[in-house]
Amino acid sequence: xxxxxxxxxxxxxxxxxxxxxxxxxxxxxxxxxxxxxxxxxxxxxxxxxxxxxxxxxxxxxxxxxxxxxxxxxxxxxxxxxxxxxxxxxxxxxxxxxxxxxxxxxxxxxxxxxxxxxxxxxxxxxxxxxxxxxxxxxxxxxxxxxxxxxxxxxxxxxxxxxxxxxxxxxxxxxxxxxxxxxxxxxxxxxxxxxxxxxxxxxxxxxxxxxxxxxxxxxxxxxxxxxxxxxxxxxxxxxxxxxxxxxxxxxxxxxxxxxxxxxxxxxxxxxxxxxxxxxxxxxxxxxxxxxxxxxxxxxxxxxxxxxxxxxxxxxxxxxxxxxxxxxxxxxxxxxxxxxxxxxxxxxxxxxxxxxxxxxxxxxxxxxxxxxxxxxxxxxxxxxxxxxxxxxxxxxxxxxxxxxxxxxxxxxxxxxxxxxxxxxxxxxxxxxxxxxxxxxxxxxxxxxxxxxxxxxxxxxxxxxxxxxxxxxxxxxxxxxxxxxxxxxxxxxxxxxxxxxxxxxxxx
Amino acid sequence: xxxxxxxxxxxxxxxxxxxxxxxxxxxxxxxxxxxxxxxxxxxxxxxxxxxxxxxxxxxxxxxxxxxxxxxxxxxxxxxxxxxxxxxxxxxxxxxxxxxxxxxxxxxxxxxxxxxxxxxxxxxxxxxxxxxxxxxxxxxxxxxxxxxxxxxxxxxxxxxxxxx
Numbered sequence: 222x223x224x225x226x227x228x229x230x231x232x233x234x235x236x237x238x239x240x241x242x243x244x245x246x247x248x249x250x251x252x253x254x255x256x257x258x259x260x261x262x263x264x265x266x267x268x269x270x271x272x273x274x275x276x277x278x279x280x281x282x283x284x285x286x287x288x289x290x291x292x293x294x295x296x297x298x299x300x301x302x303x304x305x306x307x308x309x310x311x312x313x314x315x316x317x318x319x320x321x322x323x324x325x326x327x328x329x330x331x332x333x334x335x336x337x338x339x340x341x342x343x344x345x346x347x348x349x350x351x352x353x354x355x356x357x358x359x360x361x362x363x364x365x366x367x368x369x370x371x372x373x374x375x376x377x378x379x380x381x382x383x384x385x386x387x388x389x390x391x392x393x394x395x396x397x398x399x400x401x402x403x404x405x406x407x408x409x410x411x412x413x414x415x416x417x418x419x420x421x422x423x424x425x426x427x428x429x430x431x432x433x434x435x436x437x438x439x440x441x442x443x444x445x446x447x448x449x450x451x452x453x454x455x456x457x458x459x460x461x462x463x464x465x466x467x468x469x470x471x472x473x474x475x476x477x478x479x480x481x482x483x484x485x486x487x488x489x490x491x492x493x494x495x496x497x498x499x500x501x502x503x504x505x506x507x508x509x510x511x512x513x514x515x516x517x518x519x520x521x522x523x524x525x526x527x528x529x530x531x532x533x534x535x536x537x538x539x540x541x542x543x544x545x546x547x548x549x550x551x552x553x554x555x556x557x558x559x560x561x562x563x564x565x566x567x568x569x570x571x572x573x574x575x576x577x578x579x580x581x582x583x584x585x586x587x588x589x590x591x592x593x594x595x596x597x598x599x600x601x602x603x604x605x606x607x608x609x610x611x612x613x614x615x616x617x618x619x620x621x622x623x624x625x626x627x628x629x630x631x632x633x634x635x636x637x638x639x640x641x642x643x644x645x646x647x648x649x650x651x652x653x654x655x656x657x658x659x660x661x662x663x664x665x666x667x668x669x670x671x672x673x674x675x676x677x678x679x680x681x682x683x684x685x686x687x688x689x690x691x692x693x694x695x696x697x698x699x700x701x702x703x704x705x706x707x708x709x710x711x712x713x714x715x716x717x718x719x720x721x722x723x724x725x
Numbered sequence: 726x727x728x729x730x731x732x733x734x735x736x737x738x739x740x741x742x743x744x745x746x747x748x749x750x751x752x753x754x755x756x757x758x759x760x761x762x763x764x765x766x767x768x769x770x771x772x773x774x775x776x777x778x779x780x781x782x783x784x785x786x787x788x789x790x791x792x793x794x795x796x797x798x799x800x801x802x803x804x805x806x807x808x809x810x811x812x813x814x815x816x817x818x819x820x821x822x823x824x825x826x827x828x829x830x831x832x833x834x835x836x837x838x839x840x841x842x843x844x845x846x847x848x849x850x851x852x853x854x855x856x857x858x859x860x861x862x863x864x865x866x867x868x869x870x871x872x873x874x875x876x877x878x879x880x881x882x883x884x885x886x887x888x
Contacts (some may be wrong), residue, residue: 414746444812469754614857620815629877632875637826641819
């Protein structure tokens with residue numbers, strides 16, 4: 222292994238490859254900041270450039286740099302304008318945006334940068350050590366377990382919606398899952414529930430839904446309640462520094478989530494999105510009672526958790542790609558395509574056949590993380606100043622970015638009408654106090670959930686897999702418990718209250 | 726009835742319609758013998774949605790949260806405090822943008838949209854606004870078209886050179 226690291230070091234520290242990392246991170250960060258262009262589309266766009274380079278390690282280094290940069294850039298727009306351009310950074314906006322509203326945008330961005338850096342670095346070390354071992358664990362997970370894992374994820378999200386809102390959160394999850402069924406049906410890919418509209422044949426697009434649920438209601442809210450926007454666009458950027466107590470609070474969170482995110486990223490199909498949501502849910506559930514109330518209102522822990530988890534998962538998703546040749550996410554699938562185009566066959570033999578590619582990529586992950594940190598920390602005050610823009614300019618531009626984000630992906634004006642319609646609906650839902658994040662999460666996981674469910678049902682010719690596979694059963698029980706526990710607790714609290722009232 | 730119950734009722738109606746569509750889904754001939762059908766999952770979802778929306782409908786009103794505001798209940802008085810007119814105008818501007826994007830071209834429609842909504846929100850320095858709009862639209866177009874190579878028709882139909 223030492224030999225491999227040295228080969229990787231000499232490859233990654235060549236002038237050309239350093240330039241690749243730097244360029245990749247820069248391009249990724251800036252394009253990732255535009256809502257609507259996630260890492261997947263950016264990497265897809267960069268593939269011709271990468272292939273033109275010709276050298277597989279340089280190309281892969283460039284693409285990996287773009288990948289990290291895009292994830293980081295995506296968290297910037299989540300924090301500043303509540304417009305997560307990437308599914309993996311939706312959880313970042315839960316606490317990042319409230320922090321920005323409180324005038325702590327600079328601090329939020331700093332925490333995001335540091336958490337991403339730690340998550341990326343720790344998981345790169347883990348990747349180096351565990352890559353060969355973990356690939357066998359991932360293979361033990363079948364579709365039934367994936368289905369159960371997603372059920373756990375969804376119920377964890379609903380469970381943390383807060384007391385009294387669990388049913389509403391579940392309702393929103395089901396609506397998200399329902400929206401995900403529009404388009405092509407699982408397994409057979411025949412159009413389903415499209416109401417005869419050609420534009421719906423490929424389903425609702427994630428970007429459109431994310432924009433409609435988060436960015437548009439936010440902008441409309443700024444218009445509807447003009448007094449309230451003083452906090453959001455006050456432009457005051459105070460306390461950029463993280464205090465000692467905050468650093469102590471987030472350090473264990475970052476440590477835990479880096480490992481957990483990495484492990485989730487290793488599993489094919491899970492990836493950064495699930496890692497960030499689960500990371501957020503886990504940290505919220507294990508936090509002390511008084512800190513739990515802070516989640517969703519600008520908690521530093523709630524921001525650090527998804528940020529370290531999603532970067533760790535990005536690294537983790539390279540494990541199945543590099544060791545098995547199985548892409549763990551859409552992004553790594555595109556990377557796989559690029560590798561094959563460069564005449565490198567990822568798989569178990571990659572480490573022996575072309576060790577320089579394998580190790581150069583891993584070493585460049587460290588370099589990429591350091592470059593991102595150096596690049597972003599000094600830029601943060603300038604990026605955060607975006608919020609000081611007067612609202613007569615800010616709102617039109619937020620709306621414009623929202624619209625164009627949805628348009629670029631599809632090149633289709635109907636998408637914009639869907640966006641506006643869903644956005645108005647989401648605004649009404651917000652007024653009625655329905656939590657919106659579960660809807661989007663349900664939508665993101667909906668397709669995967671149904672596919673895995675379908676595969677499991679077909680394999681066992683029924684739903685017997687739910688109790689015949691111990692792992693599936695355990696996960697499903699956990700999922701149900703997560704939903705029932707808060708409800709039971711609330712009921713007991715209410716019963717106690719009533720009891721004392723009657724006793725008086 | 727508070728707003729959240731109205732919405733729950735709406736969801737119930739939606740679930741029933743969705744359920745009807747799911748249970749009467751026209752299956753393809755070769756799909757009929759499969760264990761898992763394209764409408765299996767939607768059927769599960771329709772039932773779940775109906776049950777959950779009923780639960781919300783029959784649930785007791787929620788207790789007031791710490792701010793003392795009763796959740797999910799927007800009264801007429803609350804609505805009066807909101808600038809609904811402006812919001813409706815903004816939404817119409819977005820719909821107009823969606824419809825005009827193709828015929829007016831990206832640059833034209835975008836400048837029009839930003840200037841229009843800016844004026845709507847009370848910006849009075851029209852020239853600055855136009856300048857910012859042109860710069861912003863041009864920059865984004867340059868980035869998307871030049872760097873990423875995604876084609877967006879920049880100019881209105883009458884200025885466009887035929888390919």
